[in-house]
Amino acid sequence: MRHSSFRWLPGLVALPLLVNAQDLRVDDLHAVSSPATTILGVQPAEIARPKSYKALETALLTNFSSGSSWQIPVNYALEVTPYWFKPRDISVRQLMNPTTGASLKQSFSISVATGRRASLFDSTRTIQQVGFGLRATLFPGQLTTAFDTDLAALTSRIAIIAPARYILEAGRGKTFANGNALRAYLDKEFGIVINDRITDKAYIRDFTQLQIDVVESVLLGRYPENNAQCQLLLGQMILKLSDYDKTYKLAELAKKVERHYYFRKGFRMDVAAASSVEFPTNDFDYSTLAKYGIWATPGGSWIWNNVNLEVLGLVRFMSNQVVTDPTRNWDVGSRVAANWRRLSLSIEYIHRFQNTTLQRTSLPTGQTDRLLRSDQDYRLAMGFEYHLSDRFVLAYALGRNFSLNTEFNGNLISILSFNAGLSGPTVKIAD
Known part of the structure; x- marks a missing residue:
C-alpha cells in the first residue's frame, strides 16, 4: 500500500493513519518537497536531509552499502540542498527576498527514494523501486508589507541585545574598578553609551531563559561578584530587554519573519523533474526505466x-512504463486554498490527457502490433489541514483519483495523516 503526505512544506514527515484504495499522491499541486517520493507515490516514515558533505557520505554508506557490495534499502528517502552544505553570510533580506538566480541556488535540491510495489503479473511478488528527483524555485513570490514591519522589530530587538557582545569583548583580559570605568571604556572603544541605572535586582528572577543565559554565561560571569556597580549596570541593560519583551519577544519575532518565507503574495513558480527505475528480479545488476x-x-x-x-x-508530463500498456500523460490542473492562522481548506482538480500504447501479439505469427489510444481522466480532491503547533499538522484528504490504466486498484482518495516538521537549513545572518 502506498502512502503520501498532504503537506508541501519542506521537512514534513507524514504518518498515515487511514488509507483506502489506490496510490494517494495528493501533493501533486503543492510545491514539491521530494520529487523522488512523488514519482514513486510513497511516503517513508522519515526523509533524511544531510546538512554537509560528510553527513551525506555517511548516510549513503550506511544505507546503500553492505560490506563490499551495494544494497538497496527498503522505504528510504533522502533529500539534499547543496547550497546549504556550508554556512552562508547573507542578510535576512537576501535570504527572504532573493533574485531569480539566488533562488535557484538556494532552493535547488536532489532527492532519492526507495519503495516496493506489487507485481502486476504475480501478486505474491514485490518489485524494488528507486526514484531520483530534482526541484527548484524559479520565482519565490513577493514578501508582504508585514515583513518589513516584523524585520524592523527584530532588528531593533537585536540592536538592544548587541551591546552584550561588546561587553563580553571588553571583559576579556581586563579588570574594571567599577561600572563607570566599564561605561567609559565602552563609550571610547565601541561608542556604546548607557546612562541609566537600576537598584532593584529582583527583576533578574523574571527573565526568560534566553536572558538568563545571556546574564550568566556572557555578562555577569565576566566580572567580580562584589563589583556592585558593574552588576547594576549590566542588570539595567537586561531590564531594558525585559521591558521590551513585553511587546516583542525575540523568538516570536524570528518565527514571524520566518513565516514570511512561506506566505508570500504575487506570482511564484516551482519546477521539478523525477524518474524511477525498477529491479524486476530484485537484482542490482538488472534494472529498467x-x-x-x-x-x-x-x-x-x-x-x-x-x-x-x-x-x-x-502542468506536468509523465511517462509510465509500469502499467501493462505504457502511457504518456499530460496533466493540467489547479488548486485553490484558503489559509487562516491554523486552519487551511483546499480543493484541487487535475485533468489528464492520456495516450496509451496498446501492445497486442497476433497468433500464430507472433507479430506484435502497437496501437495508440487516447483517453481522458481526472482527479478531484478536497483537503483539510489544522496546525496544532508550528511543527505538528493534522490533515485529511478525500476525493477521486485517476482510474484509467494505472498500476493500482480503485480510485478512492481517503487519507488522514499527522505531520511532524523537521529542521531546515542553518543560516548565519550577516551583520
Whole structure:
C-alpha cells in the first residue's frame, strides 16, 4: 500500500493513519518537497536531509552499502540542498527576498527514494523501486508589507541585545574598578553609551531563559561578584530587554519573519523533474526505466480580510512504463486554498490527457502490433489541514483519483495523516 503526505512544506514527515484504495499522491499541486517520493507515490516514515558533505557520505554508506557490495534499502528517502552544505553570510533580506538566480541556488535540491510495489503479473511478488528527483524555485513570490514591519522589530530587538557582545569583548583580559570605568571604556572603544541605572535586582528572577543565559554565561560571569556597580549596570541593560519583551519577544519575532518565507503574495513558480527505475528480479545488476516526468507549479497568493488565498496550477508530463500498456500523460490542473492562522481548506482538480500504447501479439505469427489510444481522466480532491503547533499538522484528504490504466486498484482518495516538521537549513545572518 502506498502512502503520501498532504503537506508541501519542506521537512514534513507524514504518518498515515487511514488509507483506502489506490496510490494517494495528493501533493501533486503543492510545491514539491521530494520529487523522488512523488514519482514513486510513497511516503517513508522519515526523509533524511544531510546538512554537509560528510553527513551525506555517511548516510549513503550506511544505507546503500553492505560490506563490499551495494544494497538497496527498503522505504528510504533522502533529500539534499547543496547550497546549504556550508554556512552562508547573507542578510535576512537576501535570504527572504532573493533574485531569480539566488533562488535557484538556494532552493535547488536532489532527492532519492526507495519503495516496493506489487507485481502486476504475480501478486505474491514485490518489485524494488528507486526514484531520483530534482526541484527548484524559479520565482519565490513577493514578501508582504508585514515583513518589513516584523524585520524592523527584530532588528531593533537585536540592536538592544548587541551591546552584550561588546561587553563580553571588553571583559576579556581586563579588570574594571567599577561600572563607570566599564561605561567609559565602552563609550571610547565601541561608542556604546548607557546612562541609566537600576537598584532593584529582583527583576533578574523574571527573565526568560534566553536572558538568563545571556546574564550568566556572557555578562555577569565576566566580572567580580562584589563589583556592585558593574552588576547594576549590566542588570539595567537586561531590564531594558525585559521591558521590551513585553511587546516583542525575540523568538516570536524570528518565527514571524520566518513565516514570511512561506506566505508570500504575487506570482511564484516551482519546477521539478523525477524518474524511477525498477529491479524486476530484485537484482542490482538488472534494472529498467519505470517512470519519468517533469512538471511546473505556477501560482500566487493574496491576503484578503486576514485570509491567505492561494491558487496553484499544475502542468506536468509523465511517462509510465509500469502499467501493462505504457502511457504518456499530460496533466493540467489547479488548486485553490484558503489559509487562516491554523486552519487551511483546499480543493484541487487535475485533468489528464492520456495516450496509451496498446501492445497486442497476433497468433500464430507472433507479430506484435502497437496501437495508440487516447483517453481522458481526472482527479478531484478536497483537503483539510489544522496546525496544532508550528511543527505538528493534522490533515485529511478525500476525493477521486485517476482510474484509467494505472498500476493500482480503485480510485478512492481517503487519507488522514499527522505531520511532524523537521529542521531546515542553518543560516548565519550577516551583520
